[in-house]
Amino acid sequence: MQYTNRNTVVEIDKILGEKKQVLDHGFVCVVDYMGCDSDIANAARVSYGQGTKTVNQDEGLIRYLMRHHHTTPFEMCEIKLHLKMPIFIARQWMRHRTANINEISARYSIIKDEFYVPELDRMAMQSAINNQGSGEKLSDDIAQKCQNIIQENCLNAFESYDDLINKKLLARELSRTILPQNTYTEFFWKIDLHNLLHFLRLRADSHAQKEIQQFAFAILDIVKIWVPVVYQAFMDYRVKSENMSAIDLEVIKSCLNIDKVKDYIEQNKDSKKGDIKELITKLEKFIR
Amino acid sequence: MQYTNRNTVVEIDKILGEKKQVLDHGFVCVVDYMGCDSDIANAARVSYGQGTKTVNQDEGLIRYLMRHHHTTPFEMCEIKLHLKMPIFIARQWMRHRTANINEISARYSIIKDEFYVPELDRMAMQSAINNQGSGEKLSDDIAQKCQNIIQENCLNAFESYDDLINKKLLARELSRTILPQNTYTEFFWKIDLHNLLHFLRLRADSHAQKEIQQFAFAILDIVKIWVPVVYQAFMDYRVKSENMSAIDLEVIKSCLNIDKVKDYIEQNKDSKKGDIKELITKLEKFIR
Amino acid sequence: MQYTNRNTVVEIDKILGEKKQVLDHGFVCVVDYMGCDSDIANAARVSYGQGTKTVNQDEGLIRYLMRHHHTTPFEMCEIKLHLKMPIFIARQWMRHRTANINEISARYSIIKDEFYVPELDRMAMQSAINNQGSGEKLSDDIAQKCQNIIQENCLNAFESYDDLINKKLLARELSRTILPQNTYTEFFWKIDLHNLLHFLRLRADSHAQKEIQQFAFAILDIVKIWVPVVYQAFMDYRVKSENMSAIDLEVIKSCLNIDKVKDYIEQNKDSKKGDIKELITKLEKFIR
Amino acid sequence: MQYTNRNTVVEIDKILGEKKQVLDHGFVCVVDYMGCDSDIANAARVSYGQGTKTVNQDEGLIRYLMRHHHTTPFEMCEIKLHLKMPIFIARQWMRHRTANINEISARYSIIKDEFYVPELDRMAMQSAINNQGSGEKLSDDIAQKCQNIIQENCLNAFESYDDLINKKLLARELSRTILPQNTYTEFFWKIDLHNLLHFLRLRADSHAQKEIQQFAFAILDIVKIWVPVVYQAFMDYRVKSENMSAIDLEVIKSCLNIDKVKDYIEQNKDSKKGDIKELITKLEKFIR
Structure with missing residues (x-):
């Protein structure tokens, strides 16, 4: 301190x-x-x-x-x-x-x-909709098998690493190349x-x-x-x-109850709050 | 070529x-x-x-x-x-x-x-609402006076610069300090x-x-x-x-005609277009 | 605190x-x-x-x-x-x-x-050898004249700025353009x-x-x-x-008393200090 | 084209x-x-x-x-x-x-x-002087053993990866974690x-x-x-x-044959080449 x-x-x-x-x-x-x-x-x-x-x-x-x-x-x-x-x-x-x-x-x-090593309930299939994500969970049985594979593989890699470093005397910069990600x-x-x-x-x-x-x-x-x-x-x-694109804004505009928008603007038009003033500017674009 | x-x-x-x-x-x-x-x-x-x-x-x-x-x-x-x-x-x-x-x-x-030198119709007052911007245009008369002041001031500055450089032989790195922005x-x-x-x-x-x-x-x-x-x-x-904040989204939600939103989703739910699928996801948040 | x-x-x-x-x-x-x-x-x-x-x-x-x-x-x-x-x-x-x-x-x-405003003894001519620097000092007389020119020019610019802002009501973002650098x-x-x-x-x-x-x-x-x-x-x-280029090192090598270099290396070859060890490596390149 | x-x-x-x-x-x-x-x-x-x-x-x-x-x-x-x-x-x-x-x-x-997989003659021991580098080469025999260990380990890892991806259906973002570096x-x-x-x-x-x-x-x-x-x-x-530190420059100065330095300067003082002019400036510091 x-x-x-x-x-x-x-x-x-x-x-x-x-x-x-x-x-x-x-x-x-x-x-x-x-x-x-x-x-x-x-x-x-x-x-x-x-x-x-x-x-x-x-x-x-x-x-x-x-x-x-x-x-x-x-x-x-x-x-x-x-x-x-x-x-x-x-x-x-x-x-x-x-x-x-x-x-x-x-x-x-x-x-x-x-x-x-991921926990069992983290083990999931490749997502069907997101090409780079996880999807549905694996069954307990399969999840356990996956965990075992991961565990064993990494133990083996570290054993070989230890062997390379301590018995074969291979330089650390080369030995480390076999360690898993x-x-x-x-x-x-x-x-x-x-x-x-x-x-x-x-x-x-x-x-x-x-x-x-x-x-x-x-x-x-x-x-x-x-x-x-x-x-x-x-x-x-x-x-x-949410970022609303030009196209999004068109659709939202078509779904708005314009009277409600006008009411909101009317009731808040004297607000001193910056975010309300800016919201009104956005809403006004809908009713033009 | x-x-x-x-x-x-x-x-x-x-x-x-x-x-x-x-x-x-x-x-x-x-x-x-x-x-x-x-x-x-x-x-x-x-x-x-x-x-x-x-x-x-x-x-x-x-x-x-x-x-x-x-x-x-x-x-x-x-x-x-x-x-x-x-x-x-x-x-x-x-x-x-x-x-x-x-x-x-x-x-x-x-x-x-x-x-x-700004053109005459660029000459404007300080904005009343935007602390860092221009507001209402100046009258032709005043705009002309402003242009004259700017013009004369800069001509004088360049004349002095020329004097410093060419007659007084002051180094360029010092002479340039009087030039306008x-x-x-x-x-x-x-x-x-x-x-x-x-x-x-x-x-x-x-x-x-x-x-x-x-x-x-x-x-x-x-x-x-x-x-x-x-x-x-x-x-x-x-x-x-437009970026719509949490607060903006609440207000828009309150102004939506939910039936129209549902119709839009229904009619477009099989769209293969990425932007439409993403818009539907955004719209679904409104009707939850 | x-x-x-x-x-x-x-x-x-x-x-x-x-x-x-x-x-x-x-x-x-x-x-x-x-x-x-x-x-x-x-x-x-x-x-x-x-x-x-x-x-x-x-x-x-x-x-x-x-x-x-x-x-x-x-x-x-x-x-x-x-x-x-x-x-x-x-x-x-x-x-x-x-x-x-x-x-x-x-x-x-x-x-x-x-x-x-530069002080009088800062007022110098354009350097004859350095294209971007100051060279010989100006005489007291000329230095004083330069100082006056700088002083007057800037006072005028600020007066005009004040006029534009306060009397002509020109927006600040335009008025400031005439201020000196x-x-x-x-x-x-x-x-x-x-x-x-x-x-x-x-x-x-x-x-x-x-x-x-x-x-x-x-x-x-x-x-x-x-x-x-x-x-x-x-x-x-x-x-x-100093950064010594390949060419510089050749010239220095040709000017070295090699016996003195060898003596230095001999006397310091057991040094534990990193900078001395590295210096010896550099010196050894000279005597190869 | x-x-x-x-x-x-x-x-x-x-x-x-x-x-x-x-x-x-x-x-x-x-x-x-x-x-x-x-x-x-x-x-x-x-x-x-x-x-x-x-x-x-x-x-x-x-x-x-x-x-x-x-x-x-x-x-x-x-x-x-x-x-x-x-x-x-x-x-x-x-x-x-x-x-x-x-x-x-x-x-x-x-x-x-x-x-x-490093080639046999790349296989080297940890450097005795450089904590992060390779030193002496390993014997052919040991080098071969190291290569085998690396090879086998990685083949096994890729086999397990294939198993996880294609048989266990584990998501790619998890399966890849066992792959070696x-x-x-x-x-x-x-x-x-x-x-x-x-x-x-x-x-x-x-x-x-x-x-x-x-x-x-x-x-x-x-x-x-x-x-x-x-x-x-x-x-x-x-x-x-080479970057020569303040300390390096002192030692070099003490090893210089000053007459040779002066001769070099004398012979090259009218050179128009920038690098020679700059070298002379560096050399002059030695003879001051």
């Missing part, structure tokens, strides 16, 4: 260094962070300079920024996580290029025999809040592989206690939003 | 090197390009590997990628433009960090006396198609400053002839789309 | 929020920071995993990383600065694309009449340590414009108290280093 | 689509390219604007840019490669974040049973020339893993025929250069 003049978020400070388990051997752990909700608002206020010191509540401002895709103020917060996950997940993870990474090196270190790896991952939210939107989504979703959900919980106002705006304006 | 084995887009090849005027002294000019519509589809197909050689029409695939924010295949096309614009616009422009830039240096070169600058700008579309969505938007919109529109015209299928998907699923 | 579990650097914590003046109206101010020397070493150690808990002193490790261009651990520290500088400097600054920025908007705010702007700038050092190497260099050097030097002072071990390694292996 | 107005490099155009084998099943293949040597020089010349149309030979200019780390003009060329390599190499590869990538998806596709993957990789050279400097280096070096060498051959002038400057000023 030390003193600091930096802005501090008590709730996130409390969990620094705590490893939250994800999957059978993985974890998510906050190592460090910089900034808080009000730092985002303050960064946005730089744009207004002097003479615009009107009362801008942080919350209203943050929600405005999120709604309008003013993304730079969200880049002003940073978080550093220690993550442990299977390699096949880490490979998807690292396709996001806007983060800083230090990963354990299998050229330098001997890799521990930890690998991911569900082997666990570890890395530090540092990213700004804007890019983190972008990552979470894609990876907490139902189309992402279940295993990466688990990690994304664990990080979402962290975001919620770190920057609660941002979290709520993100849920309202991103996660629970 | 040379032979090449590269994919070529005849229509864009024809306009290489042509300067299309924007504002009083600016221009947009295509210097080089790489890739075409089908290259995007082919990059996406890499993901499918062998065994998935089903007939995927390029157009359907590109529209699917755009709808689902599968952005990486769009990064596989690249364009290089030569641009000339006032410095205050170039400053907004270069805040987009994912492009490659070579700009004329005012430390190295003597700057030509070219500066942007409407002075024209030039640069090469190379960017991939995904990031270009992101840029265009923000800068062809009505909230952007009118002057940068002019440049964005000129580039949109180029995109249209370079990658026509991408252009159409971008218009349908980005430019003409 | 608050408690935190984060790593804290007392010396940098003390100066948070202090504006250090640079040029006539500019400043550099540390707003926030994340990480310290030992965090860099710890990030590097992630790569070694278990079984490599040998005693690696932080300093030796950091110097090794710097020497070998292992740059990712330096990305694990982050700093956020509040900067105020003339626009012509800010334009060079923002060409570095790996930082996060929130800048005051002249569309939103009325700009204060603050502009940079030495007008001061402000922004928040957040960057990781690796990219900061890269920036400093280029901008604290003697070829950079004097004015940007002043800012770079002020930031170097901050780096020195924030991460002193990194600072020293940076000075030894970057700032005070 | 088509006509184009774009700059074309005949030699690289000829090899478009040709797969050059690397390792047992991998390859490097040029898919597309943009730009050539002279485009780099032209991008640099944008900085000089009008009035500086002196005869700047492309070669001299390119070598100057390389020497002085003026990196942006090299970003103006782009190349797109189709690559096939083992996953453990692809993981190192993709840590370079400045490229565009489309990779085959093992969630979408069934993976072919192709995996990397030497399984081949394929991807499109698009990168600008500056970032490509940075990549090559690190990965064609003797400290990189042998397998990634093989790919780097294959790409160096491509660079040589694509942009021969850049290639030569890169070899002279990067690959064959």
Whole structure:
């Protein structure tokens, strides 16, 4: 415990260094962070300079920024996580290029025999409708057989690895090549809040592989206690939003009860709330 | 004219090197390009590997990628433009960090006396509702006075610049500091198609400053002839789309004629078209 | 003052929020920071995993990383600065694309009449040898005249700006276009340590414009108290280093007293220090 | 074959689509390219604007840019490669974040049973001096045993994979998790020339893993025929250069025959060549 003049978020400070388990051997752990909700608002206020010191509540401002895709103020917060996950997940993870990474090196270190084995009720068939996803669950019997195959295969691979490294003395950089892709790896991952939210939107989504979703959900919980106002705006304006195409809007227009739309506009036309004003603008396009 | 084995887009090849005027002294000019519509589809197909050689029409695939924010295949096309614009616009422009830039240096070169003077009917008051935009037009009389002030000020600045450089022999890097921000600058700008579309969505938007919109529109015209299928998907699923928040969706739901929604779903439930299937999924959320 | 579990650097914590003046109206101010020397070493150690808990002193490790261009651990520290500088400097600054920025908007705010006027002994002729730099100093007399021209020009521009904004009611986004490029702007700038050092190497260099050097030097002072071990390694292996080309090495080889080289190698061949071992490798290429 | 107005490099155009084998099943293949040597020089010349149309030979200019780390003009060329390599190499590869990538998806596709088995004379012990490298070669006998272990292990893994996919019907995204890290993957990789050279400097280096070096060498051959002038400057000023630290320079100074240094300077002081002038500046520091 030390003193600091930096802005501090008590709730996130409390969990620094705590490893939250994800999957059978993985974890998510906050190592460090910089900034808080009000730092985002303050960064946005730089744009207004002097003479615009009107009362801008942080919350209203943050929600405005999120709604309008003013993304730079969200880049002003940073978080550093220690993550442990299977390699096949880490490979998807690292396709996001806007983060800083230090990963354990299998050229330098001997890799521990930890690998991911899906639980029985995770075992599912290839999806019939989603070419890249899981579909119907396998029967208990088949699921068990799959689990056994995975388990045995990986045990064998680690046994051979041990043999290559310790008896045959083969260099680590070559021995590791036979290890399976569900082997666990570890890395530090540092990213700004804007890019983190972008990552979470894609990876907490139902189309992402279940295993990466688990990690994304664990990080979402962290975001919620770190920057609660941002979290709520993100849920309202991103996660629970829908993008409606030109074609979608035409169909919705044809299904609207125009009188109800007009009533809503009439009743809310004097609202001072930004999101209501913007909604009215969207609705007006329907009744033109 | 040379032979090449590269994919070529005849229509864009024809306009290489042509300067299309924007504002009083600016221009947009295509210097080089790489890739075409089908290259995007082919990059996406890499993901499918062998065994998935089903007939995927390029157009359907590109529209699917755009709808689902599968952005990486769009990064596989690249364009290089030569641009000339006032410095205050170039400053907004270069805040987009994912492009490659070579700009004329005012430390190295003597700057030509070219500066942007808005036309009379561009002269407008500060917007009453948009803190960063223009509002009502100024009267002819006042507009003319504004134009005169701008014109005179800049002529004076360039006269002093000439004096500093040529008579006082002050170094160019110091002399240029007095030049106004409407002075024209030039640069090469190379960017991939995904990031270009992101840029265009923000800068062809009505909230952007009118002057940068002019440049964005000129580039949109180029995109249209370079990658026509991408252009159409971008218009349908980005430019003409609306993001509806959790709150917006609630209000729309309350205004819907549910019977019409059900009719639409019933009539289109066997559609093979991806966008219709996805629209039905969105509509089903309303009637639950 | 608050408690935190984060790593804290007392010396940098003390100066948070202090504006250090640079040029006539500019400043550099540390707003926030994340990480310290030992965090860099710890990030590097992630790569070694278990079984490599040998005693690696932080300093030796950091110097090794710097020497070998292992740059990712330096990305694990982050700093956020509040900067105020003339626009012509800010334009060079923002060409570095790996930082996060929130800048005051002249569309939103009325700009204060603050502009940079070089001091008399900064007034210099165009360099005869460096096409983009300043050379010989101007005589006192001419320097004074240059200063007057700059001063008057900018005062006039701000007067016209005031006229356009306050009397003619022209929108801010148009009025600002006549302001000179030495007008001061402000922004928040957040960057990781690796990219900061890269920036400093280029901008604290003697070829950079004097004015940007002043800012770079002020930031170097901050780096020195924030991460002193990194600072020293940076000075030894970057700032005070020379890159010797294949051609340079040939010439140096021809000028070496080979016996002295052999003596040095002989006397130091058992050194345990990494930099000496590496130097010997370089020297051995000369005597082959 | 088509006509184009774009700059074309005949030699690289000829090899478009040709797969050059690397390792047992991998390859490097040029898919597309943009730009050539002279485009780099032209991008640099944008900085000089009008009035500086002196005869700047492309070669001299390119070598100057390389020497002085003026990196942006090299970003103006782009190349797109189709690559096939083992996953453990692809993981190192993709840590370079400045490229565009489309990779085959093992969630979408069934993976072919192709995996990397090192040749006998590649089998080596862990290095005694380099914690992350290979050292002394293994005896023929042991090498053969290692190869057998690798071969058998991977065959077993692919057999189990086939079983999971085709008999147990387990989803592809789960079945693939047991495949070894030497399984081949394929991807499109698009990168600008500056970032490509940075990549090559690190990965064609003797400290990189042998397998990634093989790919780097294959790409160096491509660079040589694509942009021969850049290639030569890169070899002279990067690959064959040495960075000499403050400490190194002190030792070299103490070993120099100062008279020879003075002679060299005297004989070359009127040289018009940029690299000689710069070398003299470096040498003068030794004799001060």
